[in-house]
Amino acid sequence: MDSGIFVFFLPVILAFMMMGLGLELTVKDFLRVGRYPKAIFIALFCQLIVLVGIAFFICTVLQLEPLLSVGVMLLAASPGGPTANLVSYIFKGDVALNLTLTALNSLITTFTLPFIVNLSLLYFLSADTTIGMPVAKIAQVFLIVFIPVCLGMLIRHHFPKIARQWNKPMRMLSILFLTSIFIYALFQERSNVILYFIDVGIAMGLFCFSSLFIGYLIPHLAGIPERQARACTFEIGIHNTAVSLTIALSVLSNTTIAIPAGVYSIYMYIFAIGFGLFLTRKENGSLAISQTKQAK
Numbered sequence: 686m687d688s689g690i691f692v693f694f695l696p697v698i699l700a701f702m703m704m705g706l707g708l709e710l711t712v713k714d715f716l717r718v719g720r721y722p723k724a725i726f727i728a729l730f731c732q733l734i735v736l737v738g739i740a741f742f743i744c745t746v747l748q749l750e751p752l753l754s755v756g757v758m759l760l761a762a763s764p765g766g767p768t769a770n771l772v773s774y775i776f777k778g779d780v781a782l783n784l785t786l787t788a789l790n791s792l793i794t795t796f797t798l799p800f801i802v803n804l805s806l807l808y809f810l811s812a813d814t815t816i817g818m819p820v821a822k823i824a825q826v827f828l829i830v831f832i833p834v835c836l837g838m839l840i841r842h843h844f845p846k847i848a849r850q851w852n853k854p855m856r857m858l859s860i861l862f863l864t865s866i867f868i869y870a871l872f873q874e875r876s877n878v879i880l881y882f883i884d885v886g887i888a889m890g891l892f893c894f895s896s897l898f899i900g901y902l903i904p905h906l907a908g909i910p911e912r913q914a915r916a917c918t919f920e921i922g923i924h925n926t927a928v929s930l931t932i933a934l935s936v937l938s939n940t941t942i943a944i945p946a947g948v949y950s951i952y953m954y955i956f957a958i959g960f961g962l963f964l965t966r967k968e969n970g971s972l973a974i975s976q977t978k979q980a981k
Contacts, residue, residue, distance in 0.1 A: 705855025707837020776961035778915035
């Protein structure tokens with residue numbers, strides 16, 4: 686997945702989609718997030734503690750080869766990414782909460798990711814290699830996410846009519862965008878997909894499902910409102926695989942360590958969209974039951 690054209694246009698297209706996301710946000714949305722500190726704490730706890738523990742458990746139980754185990758731990762330690770914000774936007778999560786979590790998690794993982802990966806290298810490979818966080822990649826996340834979102838918010842503030850007109854088309858473009866990324870990823874890796882899935886497919890399937898399931902279940906059990914619970918789900922379940930791939934290929938210079946992130950990139954689109962559709966159907970079903978009771 687290293688096509689020059691794709692690498693150039695992906696950040697541009699993603700930034701455009703994030704601007705569309707910003708069309709639905711106001712400053713009040715971010716002030717409202719301050720009323721839900723529990724949601725922020727739970728989401729960060731799940732991302733930074735629970736998922737890392739689950740990843741280690743999967744590696745141990747399935748007895749993955751050491752390099753793949755390091756790749757799984759690297760993925761688990763990676764922050765949520767811009768795609769999480771887009772999926773939450775499509776399936777009516779609290780996008781302001783997503784953006785807040787992305788910002789906080791990106792900052793925190795600057796310290797936690799090197800620590801977890803270095804421990805993984807020591808445990809699985811008995812290697813004393815030490816890595817740092819690629820600051821440029823974290824900076825890119827902020828540029829791609831927050832500047833376009835702020836631009837969208839400015840458009841909504843000064844031109845609310847245009848924002849309302851663009852809202853639905855931008856949401857549809859986001860769906861088309863995610864579908865195109867998924868198809869392109871499969872096409873680019875078509876010759877290696879089967880081999881990758883044989884190596885780590887079961888592990889990544891379990892990890893992806895667990896991430897989304899826990900990301901929804903724990904906030905839901907904690908009494909977090911539905912929109913915030915959805916935001917937590919996608920923020921926890923959709924990792925920034927670009928960070929994982931960058932570290933594996935550029936810092937650790939090992940393609941095997943990059944395989945889990947590549948396979949997870951495929952799983953997360955299927956599982957996240959499927960989970961979003963499930964939540965939408967559940968919401969519609971609950972609404973229909975409520976309307977029936979009111980009619981009676």
